[in-house]
Amino acid sequence: MLDIAGELNRWLAEGRDFAVATVVAVSGSAPRGPGAALAVDADGTAIGSVSGGCVEGAVYDLCTQALADGKAVRERFGYSDEDAFAVGLTCGGVLDILVTPVPADGLGRKAFRTALSATARGEAVALARVVQGPVKLLGQALAVRQDGSYEGELGGHPDLGRAVADETRSLLDAGRTGTFDLAQDGSHCEPDLTVFVESSVPPPRMLVFGAIDFAAALVRMGKFLGYHVTVCDARPVFASRTRFPEADEIVVDWPHRYLHRTETDERTVVCVLTHDAKFDVPLLETALRLPAAYIGAMGSRRTHADRDRRLREAGLTEVELTRLHSPIGLDLGARTPEETALSIAAEIVATRHGGTGLPLSGSHTPIHRDTVGPRPGRSARVAA
Structure with a gap:
């Protein structure tokens, strides 16, 4: 429900009666996870989604009923073998949904x-x-x-x-x-x-080091995915608000020095786009010893081999080096900054959820799998 907090907060301020349906449990394949919500006000206006369309109509009716009788209800929706178009999830999963009325005077x-x-x-x-x-x-x-x-x-x-x-x-x-x-x-x-x-x-942090044209595209992708994005570069002529208008923060400092003093956690994503040894080796030496969710570095395979040698000489262990995604991104055949940003974002998502990066048409893994770690954005929907 908290993923539609902005709109619901406005409804509260306007004194609207509403009911909210929230996914509280999922089994099997389902398009949305725990916390996904659909809300309906007394005028019939609806926001949000619990299933991407499979059971929205039935859940809408439950919300209007909860508004009428003031009673909370929990319902289960699953696949209908007899009629794939009946109320149910044709993708084969099961959703448990809690519908709660929220009257203005409650x-x-x-x-x-x-x-x-x-x-x-x-x-x-x-x-x-x-x-x-x-x-x-x-x-x-x-x-x-x-x-x-x-x-x-x-x-x-x-x-x-x-x-x-x-x-x-x-x-x-x-x-x-x-x-x-x-x-x-x-x-x-x-x-x-x-x-x-x-x-x-x-929201978790995305730290982008290297104020280059690829970084501008990655900033936009990071914001789209719900990250709080910081761009850091030691060169003030490149690290500017004009070049990165969508970044949350722009820092002019040596990358490794900034990483030493800033806050990171297990959800932080570190993207090193400098591909210059004097910047990225001390930076990665620091990053690979932090509890970050993802650490990637741009560069050719020759650059990666030289970087790997330098990092080993700096004392990093084999275990620490295995955390490094280099060359950064999935193999999409990317050429442009936007395509490259997409390949990096795809690898970040695959790492976060344990994805293979393979085409779904040629794999036999579940399409909707359990989440490995907290998602970015306001609601971290990870089943306990």
């Missing part, structure tokens, strides 16, 4: 408002909702912040609220979306509650 609106406004501001927050358990608790929500504070309540039980907030914070700290079980007394003994947690974290 008590649960405070939790939604907190989660949606924090997401819209780019702050870390998690929305926890009961997806299985007593009917009176179904759909009730808490918005949990990184410091452990929260808004909302669960059936007027403060002890249960605190227990859910504690569990939710653990998922938020990891930037994960998923479910956990609890008993109504907040313990893990004989659980009779299932809680779905959707985490929203600030």
